Amino acid sequence: MKIRIFCLLFLTVWTMMSSVEAAREPIVSPYVDATRMSENFLVDLYQQTGLKSVTLAFVLGTGFGCTPSWGGEQTLNDPKILNGVKAFRNIGGKVILATGGAMGPYLESTCSSADQLAQTYQQALNIVDSKHLDIDIEASVNVDIMLNALKILRTRIPELTISFTMMVQGDDYGIVDSLGVDILKRSRQIGVDVNIVNGMTMEFGSRRSSWGDAVIAASESLHRQLQQIWPEKSSEELYTMIGVTPMIGRNFNGKIFQIEHAKQLIEWSKQKQIGHLSFWSVGRDNGDCPGGGISPSCSSISQQKFEFSKIFQQYSGNHIPDKFSTTTTTTMKPDPNRTTTKPKPIDCSTGIEYIVHETYCDKYYWCFQGKPHLEQCPNHLVWDPKINSCNYAENAKRTDCIQE
Structure with a gap:
């Protein structure tokens, strides 16, 4: 039976309270080149510095396509790497899995579909027992395949933490546009919640x-x-x-990140409650080549072994707020001719990937593996069926949902 609801719509304001969780643990997780570490390296690091988390870099594709490997060369189940990770986890250590980086081939470019990439991500995360994926973007990728893969992965691992590591263009500019800001904007449109945006504060322009x-x-x-x-x-x-x-230590642009700069960064991070600190890389955290050229195995400055690791570790005990509440109010404009019926079951057997929600303009259904998954656009956006993406209401021209 049809029920007229225009009076209700005239008076009703829909209010959404959403709790947004950013990545809180681990707060400090410097990069370790997995292809260069010995089997005991991570345990020795923990025992000498107290660091309980590292970011393992990098899982890449291979010349054979969408096959995950360490550095594009070593098999994902390499016993030296996995035995070291297992020993580290046995003493309480945590691991973030990093893909991408300065070298290729990227999984995000070699995998041909979102389903394939999501499966590959999950395989790599499972093998090191991690629920934090860091994607280091320093080259062009198929953005929509990557982001849709992350959406699929979140349905399989709801507690997944997603971080993007992005290149910095300049100290007065921030991260680059095409491989940074544009990807974050697209993440928001598609509905991928990003926990951490990690600025690669190296090799950028500065007059300071x-x-x-x-x-x-x-x-x-x-x-x-x-x-x-x-x-x-x-x-x-x-x-x-x-x-x-x-x-x-020494950067390729001639700048040097000194010990006192690390201490300065820690103090600023405490004031601002920064969500994540890292550095490249633990393998360089020694003074074996003071005054020398840039090396993957030393910092090229005078320092003690693991001196940067010990300084960064001082930030690990800081408390970062767990949740923030934001309130968004969307007013539905009255339509005296609008009627409603009991919602029909959502049919995902037709091959359509996205289906408009029957009531709310900021919601939609995503058909995955034959089942509908209710999704919601981020705050202030509505679902735009013309482009199959979240969009600003005025651009989507769904006038019943323009915010007032």
Whole structure:
């Protein structure tokens, strides 16, 4: 039986309270080149520094396509790597899995579909027993395949933490546009929640005399960029979404990230409650080649072994707020001719990937493996069936949902 609801729509305001969780643990997780570490390296690191988390880099494709491997060369189940990870986890260590990086081939380019990439991500995460995926983007990727793969992966691992590591263009600019800001905007449109945006605070342009000041300035610029992408989030919440990853010691641009810069970064991070700190890389965290050229196995400056690791570890005990609440109000414009019936079952057998929600403009159904999954656009966006993506209401021209 049809029920007229125009009076109800005239008076009703739909209010959504959403709790947004950013990645809180681990807060400090420096990069380790998995292809260069010995079997006992991670346990020795923990025993000498107290670091309880590392980011293992990098899982890549191979010349045979969408086949995950360490560095594009070593098999994913390499016993030396996995035995070291297992020993580290047995003493309480945690691992973040990183894909991408400076070398290829990227999984995000070699995998031909979102389903295939999601399966590959899951395979790599499972083998190191991790629920945190870090995608280091330094080359062009198929963005929609990558983001849809992350959506699929989240249905399989609801507690998954997603971080993007992105190149910095300049300390007064922030991260690059095409391989940074544009991907974050598309993430929001598609409905992929990003937990951490990790700025690669290395090899960027700066006129500042202090590289420590430049690293912090670049991170503040990233914060301003995030405010443009997620204007509904508070300044405090956005700081907890920021990651900072300098290259310790000598950089390729001639700048040097010194011990005092690390201490400066820790103090600033405590003030702002930054969500994630890392550096490239633990393998370089020694003073074996002071004054020398850039090396993957030393920092090229005078320092003690694991001195940067010990300084960064001091941030591990800081408390970062777990949740933030934001309120978004969407007013449904009255339509005296609008009627409704009992919702029909959602049919995902037709091959259609996205289906418009029968009532709410900011919701939609995503058909995956023959079943509908109710999805919701991020705050202030509505579902636009013309482009099969979340969009601003005025652009989607769904006038019943324009916010007032």
